[in-house]
Amino acid sequence: MSSETNEKVLLELIKVSKQFGGIQAVEDFDLKIQKGDLHCLIGPNGAGKTTVFKLITGQYPVSSGRIKFKGKDITSMSASKRARIGMSIKMQVPGVFEELTLRENIRIAAGNYTNAADLDAETERLIKLVKLDTIGNPPVRNMSHGQQQWLEIAMALSSNPEILLLDEPAAGMGPEETAFTADLVNELNAQGLTILFIEHDMDFVKQIARNVTVLHYGKKFAEGTVEEISNNPAVKQIYLGNV
């Protein structure tokens, strides 16, 4: 492999495995995310997608294998450190602070990366970015499911990350909300942000993803462009056939 391609690789998983007790959740999983990619991780329920995310963010330690980010080995780095060097996530279950207001949420996320003096301006910028600037400042528990998801994306963006991980960004959304989310993801990617996301909804994947990795029983099952994958008969059989 040439050094030129290496420089373009932002995130790399090398033979990563994870066991929980007796269960092999992820096995010898390799993944390479190029800078600027819009990459999707798909797979049937229980394939280990969310576990892979948690290994990348450092919520779980790996059982074996290595993780590299920006060419640096981060396998044993703490989750908070990984976040500070440019890795952000929107979790599956909205990881927002429900008892707090919209702006308090953003301030919590941005507080770590912004001077106190700029915090107000930064808060408003982020709220505008996900187009939540028209709803006032409600407590998050009163916001719709879609709004909560976008809020969390805004929070994830507060660190000016180099890679954004999205765990089912369109889950539980209506068609309009899904379309808005797709636009948002595309726009962010167009601005140069590398995005890796998990998704169930194949239409959504086709709308936005460029490359796709298929996970099955914790192992890599197939990988390729979105066209290749959606025409792959084996993938259809394990996954798409059921949709």
Place this chain on the structure above:
Amino acid sequence: MRKTKMQFSLGSENIITVLLLVAGAILPFFLSTYRVSIFSYFFTSAILGLSISFIWGYTGIFSFGQAAFFGIGGYTYGILSKLFDNNALTPVALVAGVALAAAVAAILAWFMFYGGINDVFVGLITMCFTIALSTFLGQTAGSEWKIGDVSLGGFNGITKIPTLYFGSYKCDKVTFYYVTFLILAAIYIALLLLKKTKAGYSLLAIRENRTRSELFGYNVPKIQVIVFTIGGAIAGIAGVLYAAWGNYITPSNLDLSASTLVVVLVAAGGRKNPTAALIFTIAYSIIANTLSSSGSQYALVILGLILILVILFVPNGIITAAFDGIDSAWRKFTGKKTESEGGETA
């Protein structure tokens, strides 16, 4: 709409804050010296309550250990001030008491939070720690438990502890009242201001969701250790002031019921709100004091009943609920105009 409600809740709390501070400042002009002195004692409980409000209400660390840090502060002050045998050095004993309480809290916190212990288990470990300390102090009656010529005194604790002096100026009665009042007010105001700062938001983040905060880049264990240490220092101050006020400290100041009582009081008043914690701990002290001096055997039964009813019907705390009640009444009274005002400031 919701935001409006919150704005006004803060509004009424601010009014109460000012009233409380003014009341505290002028109290000695209206009460006998004896009563004023009793209030100094109530204030030490309130400071202890604020330490719980800070670590539990603000940061979500559930600790039964504050009574232990209270005890460490008090015992350290007692031992050192008697060892020095020089009243001018009592402020040194004060600082040492606070420092030792903070240091022990830091070690315990490091031990727990970097070990990944959280939630109810922190409560259990701190409970064990507190009981261990009070059990140990309870068996120090023998002559082998002496530091210099200061006896730890077993269940009777340390007696004849000198009060605070500044130079040769003896700080007692009304002066002592003002010292405790100023310390209490300073901690209280600091806690209120903290809420609006970046540091305040990081505590809030940890209270609401540790995992998420970690993923936002907060070094959660480090912040927890810092918070727990400061909480220990605050409890230590309370203990020092208590020992200087009553001239004694005993193991019962840090036994199981002392350590749970303060947690229970803060929970019942409203743990997320320092004003609520403050009002409720002082109100409880006043009620308990009156009931016990009236000799009623039903005092504890009534207290127990109040706690149960509060938890069942106003789980956010009785004082917090009262603030909300006043605010909604105020909103009805002033009508819709204020609502739009609140919306603008949002």
Place this chain on the structure above:
Amino acid sequence: MSYLYQFCNNFSFLILSAIGLSIIFGMMGIINLAHGEFIMLGAYITTFLATAGVPLPVAILIGALGTGVFGFLIDRLIISHLYNRPLDSVVATWGISLIMCQGMRILFGSSIPGTSTPLGSFSIGDGKYSVYRILLAVIALLVVVAVYFIFMHTKIGLHARATMQNSSIASSMGVNSNKMYALTFAFGSALAGFCGGLYAPTMSITPDIGSNFMMESFVTVIVGGTNPLVGTVLSGGVLGLVRSFLEMNMGTFAGRVGLLVVAILFIRLVPKGFSGLVDNIRKKMEVKKHAKN
């Protein structure tokens, strides 16, 4: 021999005082601060009956039963509103313990006449041993076996274990988790009452005897973790050993303090207590089996 006796003594005390607390904590996540007062209630009922001429074993059983019924009422009235709010239940149970302790004092004064320890004692060498104390150790073991049987071999036990592991899945499979919690609380209370009844003849009966049990029962549960059986038995065993050793060599107070220090260190090294440790070992063994296959 005296070491063994001491160990049996400590072991049975730790197990009997902790098992009720541990079942409630393990199943419901609730720390019952009124546990000591439940023990006290059992001791009172037993003592009243025994001094009125009821045979002691019967009195103890009625004491356990009465405390269980009382626990059930407390659960329906108060605790059932606090499921899923473990920290609030701490406050509530503290209130309950205040009321029970002071209420008993108001009703019956600061102490009641007790019964003497039955069955006498025997001596071997210089040591004097109480037969009743040895019987208590046997009973402690029987209680463990009985609890094991209930949990592992009855339908209610199965439902209880299902609820403990995942209450939402259990209830989706038709287990009424509210009913399970109520039963658990009653059962835990009954065991507390049983402990009170058993120890009633060995101590003077005052409204605050609960505090004699509180510390030991908490420490045992902390070290044991959330599995009421494995955790309690192992931690009772280990703590019993530690305590007996310290007591024999350094005195009673060293025993108490040492117990707490060991507990703090242990929970730091093994945050989930013995239950977590056993779980991990079991999982590792499964992995190995897996690997072989």
